[in-house]
Amino acid sequence: MTFINYSAREINCKVVYYGPGLGGKTTNIRFIHQATAPHIKGELVSLATENERTLFFDFMPLELGTVRGFKTRFHLYTVPGQVYHGEARKLLLKGVDGLIFVADSQEERMDANVESLRNLKENLAAQGYDLEDIPYVLQLNKRDLPGAVPIETLKSVLMKKSEPVFEATAAQGDGVFDTLKSIMKQVLTEIRKS
Numbered sequence: 001m002t003f004i005n006y007s008a009r010e011i012n013c014k015v016v017y018y019g020p021g022l023g024g025k026t027t028n029i030r031f032i033h034q035a036t037a038p039h040i041k042g043e044l045v046s047l048a049t050e051n052e053r054t055l056f057f058d059f060m061p062l063e064l065g066t067v068r069g070f071k072t073r074f075h076l077y078t079v080p081g082q083v084y085h086g087e088a089r090k091l092l093l094k095g096v097d098g099l100i101f102v103a104d105s106q107e108e109r110m111d112a113n114v115e116s117l118r119n120l121k122e123n124l125a126a127q128g129y130d131l132e133d134i135p136y137v138l139q140l141n142k143r144d145l146p147g148a149v150p151i152e153t154l155k156s157v158l159m160k161k162s163e164p165v166f167e168a169t170a171a172q173g174d175g176v177f178d179t180l181k182s183i184m185k186q187v188l189t190e191i192r193k194s
């Protein structure tokens with residue numbers, strides 16, 4: 001799935017932030033963009049769809065350097081969370097190398113988390129992918145909120161395999177880079193295998 005440009009000696013990886021609307025996907029990407037030095041990041045681009053916005057930017061972490069002489073660049077995407085943008089979400093999963101599921105820790109968003117996960121599996125299947133085989137991280141966001149559901153409960157409901165789980169308060173940047181590093185590590189491990 002990874003796009004390898006042999007003449008430019010570049011490896012391009014696609015990481016998608018998935019999850020229920022208003023869970024904090026855009027907040028994660030904005031924080032990363034804002035906290036990253038200008039020379040290693042691309043522009044933060046908003047592709048406006050009808051009612052929502054899809055964000056992505058190029059991102060080249062310095063510390064990664066090269067894999068077998070190839071520069072490694074990560075493209076981070078978020079998907080529109082609204083149900084009526086099902087088609088956009090399906091398209092954004094095309095060629096995905098790594099997935100971050102941003103769950104909303106609020107009790108009243110549990111159904112939305114579960115529904116979004118179900119929808120993720122379905123959309124992956126439509127592309128012929130299986131969550132089992134794709135690098136995957138679960139982020140439990142909005143830990144700062146007083147009514148946040150306990151971690152163990154969230155894990156028992158939302159974990160899909162033995163994926164790494166990170167607590168986050170994306171609004172303050174907490175857990176944002178831990179989550180990103182974890183998915184990058186998994187994606188690079190996959191690339192080295194192939």
Ligand SMILES: Nc1nc2c(ncn2[C@@H]2O[C@H](COP(=O)(O)OP(=O)(O)O)[C@@H](O)[C@H]2O)c(=O)[nH]1
Nearest residue numbers: 021022023024025026027081141142169170171
């Ligand atoms: N309290 C709290 N609010 C958050 C956190 N992360 C995001 N938000 C807020 O939740 C709302 C939706 O976030 P956004 O990133 O747009 O969600 P998206 O629809 O998943 O992209 C915004 O008002 C954010 O400021 C968090 O960790 N804690």
Ligand SMILES: [Mg+2]
Nearest residue numbers: 025026053078
């Ligand atoms: Mg968003």
